[in-house]
Amino acid sequence: MSTESAIRDSIDDAATTVGALWPIHSFVTANPLAGFEDRPFGEAVERAATLLGGRGYPSAKTFATALERGQIDRDILERELADADYEDDPERLLDRLAESADAENGDAEAATDQVDRVLTKWLSAFLDEGSAHWAMPNREAGFYTAFRGIAEHDSEIPDEGVVADLPEAPLEAIERVLTSYPEAQWVSILEEQLAALPGWTGLIKQRAEDEGVWQSTYPISLEGYLAARLALLDAVDATIEPSTDAVDANSADDLAQAFLRAWEATYREDLVGTVAAHSQSLDGSEASGRPDAQLVFCIDTRSEIIRRHIEETGDYETHGYAGFFGIPMRYQGYGTDVSVDACPPIVDPQYHITDFPTDDDTQARHDRWSGIRDAAEEVIEILEANAATAYGYVETAGSGYGLSLAARTLVPGRVHDLFDAASEQVPDDHEFCEPLVHHQHTYSGDLPVGLTYEEKVEYAATAFELLGFEEFSRLVVFTGHASETTNNPFDSSLDCGACAGNPGGPSARVLANICNDEAVRVELSDRGFDIPEDTVFVAAQHNTTTDEVDLFADDVPESHADDLDQLRTDLTAAREHATAERAESMGADGSVGVAETERRAADWAETRPEWGLAGNAGFVIGPRELTSGCDLDGRAFLHSYDWSTDPDGDALEAILTGPMVVTQWINTQYYFSTVDNAVYGSGSKVTQNPVGNVGVYQGNGGALMTGLPLQSLMTADDEPHHQPLRLSTVVHAPVERVTAILADHEELIQILDNDWLSLTVVDPTQDHRAFLYEESLEWTPVSERTDPRPAMMNGPAVADD
Template sequence: MLPSQGPIEVFVHHNTLHAFEDLPFHEAVKTGLARYGAHPYLPEQEYRQLFQEGRITDEDLQAVLQEALGPQGHKQINGLGTRGQIRLAMLRQPIHVGPDAELRWIVAETDALDRFRPEVPNDLRDRVVAGTRQWLQHEQASLSPALADLAELVSKFGSNYPEWKKASWEAFSLHLLWRICRSGIQSVPHQGAPSRYVRPRDLLLNALGIDVDRDVHDLLIRFCAAYIDQGYSDWEMPCRDKGFYDAFLTLYSQSNWCSDRRLRGLSGELWRLQSSGLSPEASIQESLAELGIANDDREEFVIQTLLSLRGWAGMVWQLETGAGPVVHSIPKGSLLGLLAVQLILERFAIIDVGREATGKRGSASDVLQFARTKLSEPRPLSVERRAFLLFQVAQTLGWQPQQLLALSEIQWQELYDEADGFSAVERRRIYHEAFERKYRREALDAFVNHTNVLNASIAERKPRRPEFQVLTCIDDREESFRRHLEEVHPECETLGAAGFFAVAIYYRGAADSFYKPLCPNVITPEHYVQEDVGYTFEGMHRERAELRRRLGLVSHAFHTRSRTFLGGIFTGIVGSLATVPLVASVLFPHLTARIRKHLGTFVQPPPVTTLQLERYEENPGPENGHIGFTCDEMANVVVRLMQDIGVTSPESFSRLFVVCGHGSSSLNNPHESAYCCGACAGKRGGPNARAFAKMANDWRVRAKVRQAGISIPDDTVFVGAYHNTCDDSVVFFDLDMLPASHHADFETARDAIEEARRRNAHERCRRFVSVPLSISPNEAIRHVEARAQDISQARPEYNHATNALCIVGRRDWSRGLFLDRRAFLTSYDPAQDNDDHSVLARILAAAIPVCAGINLEYYFSRVDHVVYGSGSKLPHNIVSLLGVMDGTASDLRTGLYQQMVEIHEPLRMLFVIESTPEAILSIMQSNPTIGRLCRGGWIHLAVINPKTSTVQVYRNGQFDPYEVSGRYLPEASCSLECYRGSRENLPFYSIAGTVRQQ
């Protein structure tokens, strides 16, 4: 249940609710609400806004309600309407439920009892008013005792009621409805839930208004930051290698006269524990006994205690279990030590609360007993609060007084249970399902209609050899880049694969000190690859490396000495000079970046480097002779990737094949690795693309690949490249190895890529509110370049925001379809697969968990950016070189920050896979992770038959045929025509002129 986020340098997206992944999605998010206090869905008012904007339709609400209620939706509730009608009315009109004081104010001070709600249709208003007039004229004598004060109500509006104006009748009708609802609900019993607090902290907070976590966490946060530090602090913590518990006892058992008064006596207690050799387990048992935690409550107590500081507890657990590479590991048992220390501090904090509350020092159990005597019983919901709920529903459905007066006590109970049972959380669930349903149907309709626009069966199309090919990561940010490239040069072909391109390696660049993994987190690399400087530049490389080392030592020394008394004075005098580059970086980020880049050439490695890629020794490793791959291993990598993307026949290869990795670089961004390639463990995928291109160009590798049935033409040349998704720059590797015969091909491809990146930057800029919609492509590229270098920029790019779709299949299905940068695109050709669907199973084993992990982390960080996300980026500070916290002391913040998800619409991802239901069901059966995500509703799933082009949707454990609604798919001449002048999420379009010629 603790967060599984590792060090922020290797930030990899994952399902935030991984602990509850075995539950169905809606049960899991409600469990998250109960466990973490986190919102399961968007606020109800946001869904209502979407309903008003047409993003959720009445048709969607009715369909979702019908599916949720089933036959029970037609059950009549006391002749006032069916369950479905009552719930639909509560969805169509806002239902206000607030504190008692707020509702009393609304009734007394607003026109809630004088005018119908503005959302109520006129025909319903007229019906209620007419019914009230008829009832008052003919049945006044038969009033129930509860409404015996009707005369007072009539006199309030004037005794001559037959001559009342329309406004008076409206007000009278509402006052009457209110009194009837209040009278009827008085007969409905409602008791508050009894208070039961597992943690003593919750008992003290509710009984005395004192939060002991404040003092406990203050000390614990500081110690955790020092204990797991990865090199930020100058001094090493004593006894750190002995574990969390022993390190804390060693440090705080020393008597200190200036320690916090709340912790008086702590050093003596820690000295007792240390001298007696009491283990963390034994200390925990002592604390549980002193706090009076019953045996049946101990598991829940431990869970709640650790979750009270779950960010730090989660990071301690991640480091203890070795998740993610770190410089300084921590011993096993550290989480147990953290719990033991937290309980010790909690005991002393409780004793201090007792001293403040009673004036004398007692045991923790005495303080807790005192708090129980002060605890008041929960108050049940007031009559007004319950009546106001029915009063609102009565207006929206046009219930008349005589209908409500005829209800018995049992019927009032049934009516209230029905309205109250459709809680705010359940209403939000229905809204959310309807919101997803609309997008899902629009996506599938667009997919099918776009296929029909092609006027040819995709299974029979045999396009001619492309002029050049570009293989990118499946990343949704590459969707627009690929789309613009195909618009600029229709005779090219773009493909998508996981961004490590089957090259799972530990990589060390020429200027790096350590090897770092470049592959998905679920893979442990076996091979090492190193970037070497050409022998001609070896001397220059050594000189620059030495210069970097000396500059690093000087910088470190200056940083350390600045903390001394004299150093601080010197820093204050000289530090004013730092304002010049600081101001320049804010006011002129683009120019400052160019100057910084020019000055950086003096310490950067020489421009000509090569990869040490071929291994001559038997076993791979980081030492010379063991670095790299054997020829057979390189051939296996090439075969796997070519099979995955379905490029296996000679005619499917172009003369120039660009393999383009991606990443992101921006300043003042602790979450930078979250913007890089998730398939490369939060690193940049350029080295993987470069390595693959070098493997595929080797004639010996090609010979072995040919033996596997894949014939790469002799005139095909692979080029590695890297796309920076933040500034939209594209760089190419090893161009000195490019044959002269392919220079013209490369120039054609580079010109097309240059234009595509300008257009891509222009499309991206529409999402930035600070950028005018009238910006030109040239201005857009300059803006994103400056944005990446602006240290004051909280939004360097929006990363995966708005992702909602993943397409697995041939590009022909989606080429020319405007997907608004919301789709992951994975290349797969079922014709190249075997009967066991092993290629598809291999692709989905990575694509579904990775894409679903990205989608779900964005979902949860968006619906609750405080609990599931990391809040606002603005107060973040890096701590321990592992994560961020708010200000100088807070829990370690996990998840995505608010500025990264503010434009995201939380939709579960829809996977559209070119395959058959039988194949997908087989893969779900053999892969538990995929099966769990699909069956639990964490993702939506549809398949498109490669032969018949029919679509089937996975629902309730089986695939059902999808019926196209026949919506018209608008056409556009280019992407600009689709998004021009808009900052919102856009519908699907079919773009003409992007399909390659036969």
């Protein structure tokens, strides 16, 4: 093997330990330790601690508070401690855990600090995605070439070593540095250098793999980054000798694992007990008749709250489905210059869907009013980017601008009302546009524009199979979701994760359009889905910040006007109850829930507009009847599934290989961002600085932060709201069917065997008994107790220091 090939292979091997990081404008939640999922969880967090310096378990203080609040069952804890050979009482053990907490890392070497400082300066300039007003020279040639061109002009870069005469090819630069070390050490050296700035490495990795417009215009690679880094390290004479790969077993970690398992088992037993008890009640139950409407929401944990309250307002049936509604598309909205992926990152887009105008008058009104709005936003952008202009503008505008600032700060609720009134003047895209769904026999880039007739039928049928639909009401509403916040760099983290951090409304519109197609419905009838003539499919979007559900019902026939009016009335009532619950969870007065959530949406100083998916801990795959009437406290993902309508297991296989994997990513990001926010999160929003429209710094520069901010997880700096638990998945299906599916997917066996999540099956064919997955496709019957506890304990845990 040539030296170049050996270096490339070493880079590929080393890169697996750093997870991809998406730009903050399209924030995608992902396991920050994804590169270690081939190892057992305990071993993975130990190795990550060595490379990244992050803690892998909640602190003793967190466990103590959870134990005090009843979130950890003492009987379960005693069992877990005994199994791990701990005999002292829990309080004494927690004292020991606190005493043996990891020592703080020492200060980094000044030479390495200098290298990091230089690299982050030029990486932020090169990777900028449209926010910088002065571009880095020669970006089109790629990062390494551009860096090579500016190196001699940067006074912070010593004119020494390899960097004094950088070769044209990055691999040659890497080779010059690595040849002083045995080839057996290359992977370890490169691994540690990639882990030195994991946020920047993760962003480079994602951008290179995505090959989107920014990468095609301004290319960067891990090879180019490593060449620059190693050359700089050589210039400052910093050692790159790899640390030992051996990881010493940490007894404190063993003890923390026992407490964590007990905490997770407490939650899991409650959830499984609820599902098993309701599973028994399904035997012999008769259909209750055609519901007034069926609403399909994203499986997102925030949907659990609004679904529960909608069901309480009338005869409504709700379902859960991944929020891209099964359509792997790249979407371009009306009047936008770029398209966005609207599907999970584990799925490649297959179609390009764009909005096209269908109403000239409404389009003209939209263009006129949106032009005024865009001009105002441009003024704000200029003010933010140019201090001299800002001072001149404020002086000219005088008291009017001051009043505007004061209103935004002091009465954001009123500002929300004003913006609502103004936005009514600007028609929404769905009022004059339709998604171009039908196949156009043209391409946008490498993707076909629209879907063929056969493809539309297949996606509609797949949706109904996954949902277990056997009956259709007069209104079937596909409800995507999006958030509403002001001055929030992390706004996309609150949008739909299944749509790659974008709003889910467009995906809902596409599926509704497909299902309203008469030709599609005829074919669906031949496949066993008899859709009544009076069934109309409607798209909608759930605002997760304010719990308003906006129905995109402009084309619904007059025959369904009364149905729509009643649904809107009931959605308003459900919103009032849901926002009251949501406001209380944020420490506000629930009696003014709607006003409080609207205030948070409009307040540009609000660091916590909503909780997002904080609290997520469970994933239930089964009929809604298994959890209907239960307050799951917005902590469970809910995916509809009926095993009896899925004889071949194809629908369940799609759920386990898709949504379950994505929810595990979400869960682990929330977990690690909570247990060590400084390493795996992004710290307080108060001290963050956005950089290049791709991420945030803490302070003035340095490492690109990789995870969620404190305010997405904590009620206060020392009191988390999110309980850091690994995901507990519960499937309602024959255990043999689940086993067969797992056997065909080694990647699922891997994350289960390595304890990245748990899986329990409630088997309706075996007297509704529950079976917990252990290892190597083996199951253990769960205790015969099926009665859930009176209430699932929630409430904040306590902060990890």
